[in-house]
Amino acid sequence: MPQPITDIYLPRQAKVEQIEVENSLISTFVLAFSDRQYNDAFHYQPGQFMMVSMPHYGEAPISISSTPTRPGAIHLSVRRAGKLTNAMHGLQVGDTIDLRGPYGRPFPMEQLQGQDLLFVAGGIGLAPLRAVINGCLDQRDRFGTLTVLYGSRTPSDIAFQSDLGLWQKQGVDCHLTVDAAEPGWDGAVGLVTSLMDDLTPELSRSTALVCGPPMMFRAVLGKLASMGFSDEQVLTTMERHMKCGVGICRHCHMDGKLACVDGPVFSLAELRKLKIMELES
Ligand SMILES: Cc1cc2nc3c(=O)[nH]c(=O)nc-3n(C[C@H](O)[C@H](O)[C@H](O)COP(=O)(O)OP(=O)(O)OC[C@H]3O[C@@H](n4cnc5c(N)ncnc54)[C@H](O)[C@@H]3O)c2cc1C
Known part of the structure; x- marks a missing residue:
C-alpha cells in the first residue's frame, strides 16, 4: 500500500x-x-x-x-x-x-499577481527563481512584465542557458553579465548590478526577487534601495546549513527565526529585523 x-x-x-x-x-x-x-x-x-x-x-x-x-x-x-x-x-x-x-515557506505567488517582477540572480541562485519564472510564464496573464538579470563568473559558467533562451523567446527581458570575459564573448562584463542602471521600473507595481552569493546579494540590495524599492518589495531565499528541514534541529537558526520553517523565502523587511551576516556591511 x-x-x-x-x-x-x-x-x-x-x-x-x-x-x-x-x-x-x-x-x-x-x-x-x-x-x-x-x-x-x-x-x-x-x-x-x-x-x-x-x-x-x-x-x-x-x-x-x-x-x-x-x-x-x-x-x-x-x-x-x-x-x-x-x-x-x-x-x-x-x-x-x-x-x-x-x-519551507514558498514565494507568495498570489501576492505577486499583477506585479512587474524583477529577478536578479547569480550562479545557482537562479534555481529557485526558475520555479517562479516558469510558473509565471504558465499563467502569463496573471503577472506583469518579467525581467531577468543573471550574473556568472565567466561565459562558460552561464547555467540555465536553454531556459534563458526559451524565456527570451517568450517575452521575458533577459540580461546576462559575466565577471570575466572569454574569447568570443561580446556581452556585458561586470557585476549584475551594472545591468540595473538602465531599468526604469514602475515602482507602484514592482517586486524584486533576488538570489545569489552574499556579496552579490548585498550589492543588489543597495542598488534596489537607490532605485526606490522598499524593503517589502524585495524577496529572497536564505541558505543556511540544515539537518532536519522541519524546525527540530535548529541548525538553520537565524536570530530567532529558522530558515527551514520561517523561510527559506523572506522579504527584506523581515530580514532587517534579524542580525544576519548577509546584511552586515
Ligand atoms: C533552502 C536551501 C536551498 C538550497 N538549494 C540549493 C539548490 O537548489 N542547489 C544547490 O546546489 N544547493 C542548494 N543549497 C545548498 C546545499 O544544500 C549545500 O551546498 C549543501 O551543503 C550541499 O551538501 P553536500 O553534502 O554536497 O556538501 P557539504 O559536504 O555539506 O559541504 C558543502 C560546504 O559546506 C561546508 N559545511 C558542511 N557542513 C557545515 C556546517 N555544519 N557548518 C558550516 N559549514 C559546513 C563544507 O565545508 C563545504 O564547504 C540550498 C540550501 C538551502 C538551505
Whole structure:
C-alpha cells in the first residue's frame, strides 16, 4: 500500500529520468517518485525545497527548480559543493535517490499577481527563481512584465542557458553579465548590478526577487534601495546549513527565526529585523 500523501517526513525513492548539464559544476536532475501514485499526487510551491539524500553521502536541502504548473516531475538543479552534491553528479539516468519534503515557506505567488517582477540572480541562485519564472510564464496573464538579470563568473559558467533562451523567446527581458570575459564573448562584463542602471521600473507595481552569493546579494540590495524599492518589495531565499528541514534541529537558526520553517523565502523587511551576516556591511 502506498504511504499516505500527508506523511512528508518519510524519505521516498525517486528515479533520475533525465540529467541536464548546465555547466561544469551545475546539473539539473529531472526526477519522478518511484511510487507513481505518490508522484502523481505530489504537490509543492515555488520557493520550497526538498531534503535530498543518498546512502553513505548524507542529506542536504535543495530548492525545487521546476514549477508545480508542470506536474509529473521534480527538477533539482545541483551545484557541486561537497559530499552529497558530488555524489549526485555521479548519478546516471535510471539511478535512484531519496527525497523528503517539500518543506519551507514558498514565494507568495498570489501576492505577486499583477506585479512587474524583477529577478536578479547569480550562479545557482537562479534555481529557485526558475520555479517562479516558469510558473509565471504558465499563467502569463496573471503577472506583469518579467525581467531577468543573471550574473556568472565567466561565459562558460552561464547555467540555465536553454531556459534563458526559451524565456527570451517568450517575452521575458533577459540580461546576462559575466565577471570575466572569454574569447568570443561580446556581452556585458561586470557585476549584475551594472545591468540595473538602465531599468526604469514602475515602482507602484514592482517586486524584486533576488538570489545569489552574499556579496552579490548585498550589492543588489543597495542598488534596489537607490532605485526606490522598499524593503517589502524585495524577496529572497536564505541558505543556511540544515539537518532536519522541519524546525527540530535548529541548525538553520537565524536570530530567532529558522530558515527551514520561517523561510527559506523572506522579504527584506523581515530580514532587517534579524542580525544576519548577509546584511552586515
Ligand atoms: C533552502 C536551501 C536551498 C538550497 N538549494 C540549493 C539548490 O537548489 N542547489 C544547490 O546546489 N544547493 C542548494 N543549497 C545548498 C546545499 O544544500 C549545500 O551546498 C549543501 O551543503 C550541499 O551538501 P553536500 O553534502 O554536497 O556538501 P557539504 O559536504 O555539506 O559541504 C558543502 C560546504 O559546506 C561546508 N559545511 C558542511 N557542513 C557545515 C556546517 N555544519 N557548518 C558550516 N559549514 C559546513 C563544507 O565545508 C563545504 O564547504 C540550498 C540550501 C538551502 C538551505
